[in-house]
Amino acid sequence: MKTKNRQPAYPGEIAKDALEKGSQMFDWFEFDESVRKGFEEQAEQLNVYIERVIETNSHIRELPIYEKPSQQTIDKILSTGIPEEGRDSLAVGNELVKDVFEQAMLTQHPRFFSFVASAVSPYSLAGCILTDVYNLHVGGWEQAPGAGAIEENLVKWMGGLAGYTGPDVGGVFLSGASMANMSAMVAARDSRLAPEDFPSGVAYLSDQAHSSNEKGLRIIGFRQDQIVKIPTDDSFKMRVDLLEEAIRRDKQAGKRPFAVIGSLGTTNTGSIDPLEEIGRVAQEHGLWYHIDGAFGASILLSPIYRVLAKGIEASDSFSWDTHKWLMQVYSCSALIAKDKKNLLNSFTEHPEYLADVSSSEHNDAWDLGPEMSRPARAIKLWYTLQATGTTLLAEMIEYTIYNAKIVKRELAKRPNWRVVSDPSCGTINFRYEPEGLSDEELDVLTSRISQEIIGSGFAFIVTTTLMGRKTLRMCTINANTTEGDIVQTISLLDEIAAGEAQKISAARRA
Ligand SMILES: Cc1ncc(COP(=O)(O)O)c(C=O)c1O
Incomplete structure (x- = not known):
């Protein structure tokens, strides 16, 4: 039924047009069949994605924490139109995995120390999938x-x-x-x-x-x-x-x-x-x-x-x-x-x-x-x-609180680090304060240390401001974080901090 070049005279006529068009083009049986097939196909694909997530988690420690999508990827997503005819669903799913899910911040990474981010329980993941599937x-x-x-x-x-x-x-x-x-x-x-x-x-x-x-x-x-x-x-x-x-x-x-x-x-x-x-x-x-x-x-x-x-x-x-x-x-x-x-x-x-x-x-x-x-x-x-069970969860909480205390212990072993806020709820704030730099220079230094450690891909630590001054903040509530993760992170921070402080002092002398 063609409605082109013809304005329907009144709403009833639009409905009639649509009905006629629908009865000619829409086959319910075929629709039901294709929905069933769609579910089967997606269930199979879902298994592939879940396997992939399990695999990622099994070697998460070796992965860079933040692999940012390229501008090209973002431009591609922004310019992708919504098609009139649906396209291959497996291709859509795979694109999502590649361009969206696997190019984002790995906040579950054991050396992601920002926000209030923790590891995710496999049971939560299972409960979540069940919840979504049953809707x-x-x-x-x-x-x-x-x-x-x-x-x-x-x-x-x-x-x-x-x-x-x-x-x-x-x-x-x-x-x-x-x-x-x-x-x-x-x-x-x-x-x-x-x-x-x-x-x-x-x-x-x-x-x-x-x-x-x-x-x-x-x-x-x-x-x-x-x-x-x-x-x-x-x-x-x-x-x-x-x-x-x-x-x-x-x-x-x-x-x-x-x-x-x-x-x-x-x-x-x-x-x-x-x-x-x-x-x-x-x-x-x-x-x-x-x-x-x-x-x-x-x-x-x-x-x-x-x-x-x-x-x-x-x-x-x-x-x-x-x-x-x-x-x-x-x-x-x-x-x-x-x-x-x-x-x-x-x-x-x-x-x-x-x-x-x-x-x-x-x-x-x-x-x-x-x-x-x-x-x-x-x-x-x-x-x-x-x-x-609550016993294991309680132990996990206690363990992660302890991890913030390890941060403090490791900082104390090295010169120039000042703890700004003592560990509480698995969170600690600190600053690198070598002699001879002004408060403003120390703020710049703090931001640079954060940028450098993030840039290294090894650990993710951002700054916050306390009492008007920038500080580094670490939240250690990820139960997968080990003492080794903390020790290595502080050691790298120390190296970065000394190097950046030298650069600031040199720039001042120049
Ligand atoms: C103390 C506190 N209150 C509230 C919020 C906001 O919570 P949500 O991000 O779940 O909305 C946060 C988030 O980090 C928080 O740390």
């Missing part, structure tokens, strides 16, 4: 009750580790702590402020808190002047005396303090705020107390280190990224609330199209958080925990 919709309980039960079980277990007890503990798995921290602030706002008071609400967090907290507050409508950053002490922990001072000052000015966010493992240094003291202040002033445990909540598993999280039991909510220290595939983060009614109050909607599929006995995840359609994120964590 369950876990927006509500009824769509996949088993997945709902797993999520509920895990949320209660995670809450229990933090000392949240009782029947009201609840939460939801989200893509990451950015979403979890933001959702916590929605609950905090709604539980502590009347809508007419939103414009005068104030939230407090330390100057070391992760940017997602501030971003979340801005996304949900708070102005910058409603987000107060409390200075930290020499150990990068929130100054609780200054928190109290700020709350009193704001109250006197007629503002409405409603939330305080403590950090259980800051991104910069792994520092842990004085959680108990912050809890006392929150209670005294009636503030919602949220803890960003994205990074550090995993220490709750360790009988040795869980004491560092003391005070978390007094919070109203906390976030926990299991794709950080618990070896999970992205994205697997939990928001846990001591009283889930606060989440239900903020996130429940009753649209007519969900009336028949909402659960009358269980909480639907779409009522506990901002998402509706969502994957069964908790399954990969369940798979890992069941297959690994």
Whole structure:
């Protein structure tokens, strides 16, 4: 049927045209057959990719950490159009492996010491593949009750580790702590402020808190002047005396303090705020107390280190990224609330199209958080925990904390290295400070050391800024990292640092 050169007169005619065209061209039987064939073909291919990933992981230590795609590859991807007729799927898959998956940063590499990146458990990978293959919709309980039960079980277990007890503990798995921290602030706002008071609400967090907290507050409508950053002490922990001072000052000015966010493992240094003291202040002033445990909540598993999280039991909510220290595939983060009614109050909607599929006995995840359609994120964590057990995971956490202490030990053996932040949560910051260079020159030197070690392909270490000065930061939470990896990395850093310092001194003399 040709519609060329002829404008359909009214929408009904368009539909008629399409129907006629469809009935002539579309063969359902053939379509079903080709979908089945497609699955079979892809399953076979998937095996090839998985074998490849296993192979890569078995010799990951020898691989360069970052093989950047060439400009040509990027240009090719950017200029590839979307075809009218589909092309060979195996070719598409192979192109993706070559141009995308295998030309990216190997954040799972044992000498990748940046971000908060860890090794991935094979059980998480298996759970993730299962989740994707089955493609369950876990927006509500009824769509996949088993997945709902797993999520509920895990949320209660995670809450229990933090000392949240009782029947009201609840939460939801989200893509990451950015979403979890933001959702916590929605609950905090709604539980502590009347809508007419939103414009005068104030939230407090330390100057070391992760940017997602501030971003979340801005996304949900708070102005910058409603987000107060409390200075930290020499150990990068929130100054609780200054928190109290700020709350009193704001109250006197007629503002409405409603939330305080403590950090259980800051991104910069792994520092842990004085959680108990912050809890006392929150209670005294009636503030919602949220803890960003994205990074550090995993220490709750360790009988040795869980004491560092003391005070978390007094919070109203906390976030926990299991794709950080618990070896999970992205994205697997939990928001846990001591009283889930606060989440239900903020996130429940009753649209007519969900009336028949909402659960009358269980909480639907779409009522506990901002998402509706969502994957069964908790399954990969369940798979890992069941297959690994908590003892081994706790040992892994303790081992990786120890690795940061090895960094400190190795630095101490060599001249000119200054530890800027002591190891905490497997993170340490340090600087090379030979005599005779100015602070500005030392900043340049620090950046150069980072660039050079990254350029070497041997280890990946980037800088951050602490107290206004650049420092090198190493996060050692990858359980595949060995003492040898650390010793060799520090030795190479030392060599690079001495060479770069000489270049800067020579340039100054010239
Ligand atoms: C302490 C902390 N909070 C929040 C986040 C944000 O988490 P996500 O990247 O999962 O959104 C991070 C990320 O590194 C973090 O370290």
